[in-house]
Amino acid sequence: MHSVFSQSLAREAAIVLLLSVMGAAAISPIKRFFASSPVRDVALGDTINLKPNEFLGSRFVVLVTSSACRYCRTNSEFHRKLIAEGHKRKIPFLVLSREVTTVPHQISAMLGTNDKIGVGGLETVGIPGTPTIVLVENRRISGLWIGALSEPQQDALLSRLDSSIHALSRWADSYTREADHYHEVDKLVALTQISSHDFSSLLARSQLVDVRSREAFERSHNENAINLPSDELGAVMQIELRPDKKVILDCSRTDISVCMISSGILSHGGFRDVWLFDAGAVGASCSRSHL
Amino acid sequence: MARHFLAPGTPGAILLCLSVACSATRPTHKDLPVGYVLLFREARRIAVPVYPPESLLERNQGLAVAEVKFAPSGDPVAVGVLAAPDKFIRKAVYSSSMNWRLSPITTGKWIRKGKLFFYFLSGNPPHVYLINNPEEKQRLIALMANSNRHTKCIAYSLNL
Numbered sequence: 173m174h175s176v177f178s179q180s181l182a183r184e185a186a187i188v189l190l191l192s193v194m195g196a197a198a199i200s201p202i203k204r205f206f207a208s209s210p211v212r213d214v215a216l217g218d219t220i221n222l223k224p225n226e227f228l229g230s231r232f233v234v235l236v237t238s239s240a241c242r243y244c245r246t247n248s249e250f251h252r253k254l255i256a257e258g259h260k261r262k263i264p265f266l267v268l269s270r271e272v273t274t275v276p277h278q279i280s281a282m283l284g285t286n287d288k289i290g291v292g293g294l295e296t297v298g299i300p301g302t303p304t305i306v307l308v309e310n311r312r313i314s315g316l317w318i319g320a321l322s323e324p325q326q327d328a329l330l331s332r333l334d335s336s337i338h339a340l341s342r343w344a345d346s347y348t349r350e351a352d353h354y355h356e357v358d359k360l361v362a363l364t365q366i367s368s369h370d371f372s373s374l375l376a377r378s379q380l381v382d383v384r385s386r387e388a389f390e391r392s393h394n395e396n397a398i399n400l401p402s403d404e405l406g407a408v409m410q411i412e413l414r415p416d417k418k419v420i421l422d423c424s425r426t427d428i429s430v431c432m433i434s435s436g437i438l439s440h441g442g443f444r445d446v447w448l449f450d451a452g453a454v455g456a457s458c459s460r461s462h463l
Numbered sequence: 464m465a466r467h468f469l470a471p472g473t474p475g476a477i478l479l480c481l482s483v484a485c486s487a488t489r490p491t492h493k494d495l496p497v498g499y500v501l502l503f504r505e506a507r508r509i510a511v512p513v514y515p516p517e518s519l520l521e522r523n524q525g526l527a528v529a530e531v532k533f534a535p536s537g538d539p540v541a542v543g544v545l546a547a548p549d550k551f552i553r554k555a556v557y558s559s560s561m562n563w564r565l566s567p568i569t570t571g572k573w574i575r576k577g578k579l580f581f582y583f584l585s586g587n588p589p590h591v592y593l594i595n596n597p598e599e600k601q602r603l604i605a606l607m608a609n610s611n612r613h614t615k616c617i618a619y620s621l622n623l
Contacts, residue, residue, distance in 0.1 A: 386545060407499045407580050407594055408526060410604045 214298040218313050220306065221297055227311070228264040233333075234306040236268045236299045241458035243320040244303045250326050251303065254333075261333055268297065301457035307332055319457035338366050340420070340447045371449075378418040380449075383434040397422050402434045409441050418445045494532070495573040502565070502577035503595035507537060510562035512581060514589045515551035523548045524585040529560040533575040537565040540574065552583055 214220065220234070235251060237244040244251075255265055299306075300318060307315030315332045317325065328339035366374065375396050382389055382397040389399040400412060413419060419438060423431035431448055438446045497505065518524075525548040532541040542560045547553035560579055568575075580594035582603055592603045 404528065404578065404580070407578070407600075411582060411594065411600075411607060412526065 214300075214306070214313055214316065218298075219311050220308050220313055222266075226266055227308075228266055231307075231309050232264045232266060233258055234266045234268060234297075234304075234308060236297070236302050236304040236306070238269050238302045238458060241302045243457055247303055247320050250321065251305075254305070254326075254330065257330055257333055263333060268299075269302075301459045303457065305329060338371050338449065340366055340449055342447050374418075375420070378420050378447075379413055380420045380422055381413070381434075382422045383430060394422055402430050402437075405434055405437050406441070409438060409443070413438075413443065415442055415444075418447065419443050420447045420449050423448050492535075492572045492574045494576045497575045497577035499578055499580060499595045500597055502575075502579070503593070503597075505565045505575075506563060507566050508562065508564035509593070510559040511591050511593050512552070512555035512559040514583060514585070514591055515555050517551045518549050518583065519585055519589055521549065522585050523552065524583045527552050527556045527581045527583060529556050529579045529581075531560050531563060531577060531579060533563075533565045533577075535568050535572055535574075537567045539563055545578075548583060556581055 222234075233254070235254070237248075237251065239245075258265055303319065305315075305317040306313055315329070317329050321329065324341070328341060331339050380394060380397045382393050382399050383402040383405060384399070385401050386399060389397075393399065398412065400408060421431050421434055421438075435446050435448060503509070512527075527547040528545040530543045530545055531539050534540045539561055542557055544553045544556050544560075547556055556579075559581075563579070565575060582592040582594055584590050584592065584603070584606075592599050594600045594603070
């Protein structure tokens with residue numbers, strides 16, 4: 173009796189051990205699935221997630237819009253102009269929208285375009301809202317403008333249609349404590365267009381700062397750039413940078429909001445001559461979840 | 464035999480082991496990022512690395528950054544040196560970062576995570592500045608500004 177009892181106990185212990193291992197192994201992927209299920213929003217430098225038949229060559233523009241979004245309607249005049257300017261330069265457009273039933277004719281009426289129009293795709297592409305304009309060069313996102321754009325931002329975008337022209341934008345010098353929320357994008361006060369040649373000579377007289385993480389910087393960076401990760405900028409900017417020289421933040425490979433926050437940190441630290449290189453823009457937009 | 468295989472206690476055991484598995488995979492501590500100045504103010508023991516003679520010989524200088532995680536008791540649990548001018552400085556920064564202690568926290572199981580910034584300056588005499596300390600940071604900034612001004616003066620005099 174005793175031996176039967178001990179055998180049964182040993183068997184139960186073995187089952188408990190086996191199930192513990194199986195349980196842990198089963199739960200771990202479930203946790204990973206839930207952690208990774210939300211689609212990461214796109215950022216400059218990312219490879220765009222489109223279907224193979226949606227790629228329209230090595231250089232094209234993706235316009236994500238919605239006839240139900242008021243910011244798209246208020247910017248529709250600019251979108252028309254953008255498409256017209258793009259056509260002059262033989263740049264194809266892919267228009268994406270979420271509305272399945274109304275898309276083709278409503279969007280084409282709104283924009284006056286016969287370009288390729290796709291349906292859906294906001295989640296899969298990782299677009300946070302509408303309107304969004306994405307400049308794709310060799311499958312990578314080289315320009316990203318989210319939301320309704322102000323006139324200087326629209327000018328910056330149009331200038332990017334010419335590949336040789338870069339945009340340098342600048343923030344207000346008087347970056348006050350009351351207005352130091354990073355969504356104060358209207359503080360963009362000056363914007364200049366510069367050719368690649370002039371930009372090279374400007375770089376020689378300036379400090380080009382890349383505020384991405386060290387890992388991202390190691391993967392790819394501008395050869396003249398200094399890497400000061402945004403979360404370390406406040407600690408080391410006055411030591412690693414000279415306040416009497418122009419500071420250019422390389423925003424061409426990073427999330428725009430990170431660049432804007434970094435610009436604010438530099439302004440607070442006494443750096444008055446701070447410029448954003450190829451920043452793109454973030455404005456008011458209709459969020460993906462509310463469409 | 465089959466009777467013994469599904470013993471009366473088995474369903475209970477299954478539930479027990481599933482709950483054990485759940486609790487084993489659930490994280491018990493959460494990371495709490497701490498600003499670099501606050502890290503200095505919260506410190507009970509501070510350790511600044513000694514300038515390695517090998518680095519001095521090579522005149523290697525510059526910024527070293529270490530990321531440290533502290534247990535609720537205040538003891539460091541993990542140190543990663545993110546940047547350093549050379550391998551000797553990297554080693555020195557690692558050793559000194561392991562000697563930091565924070566004041567313990569009694570509420571919550573937080574793992575405090577922050578960055579330590581050291582600036583190795585091979586002047587005369589060589590010195591290691593702890594940038595987390597605002598006073599030392601200001602001294603270093605003033606020193607850098609003076610050296611820039613000095614360089615400018617030399618440049619102007621050469622032009623003349």
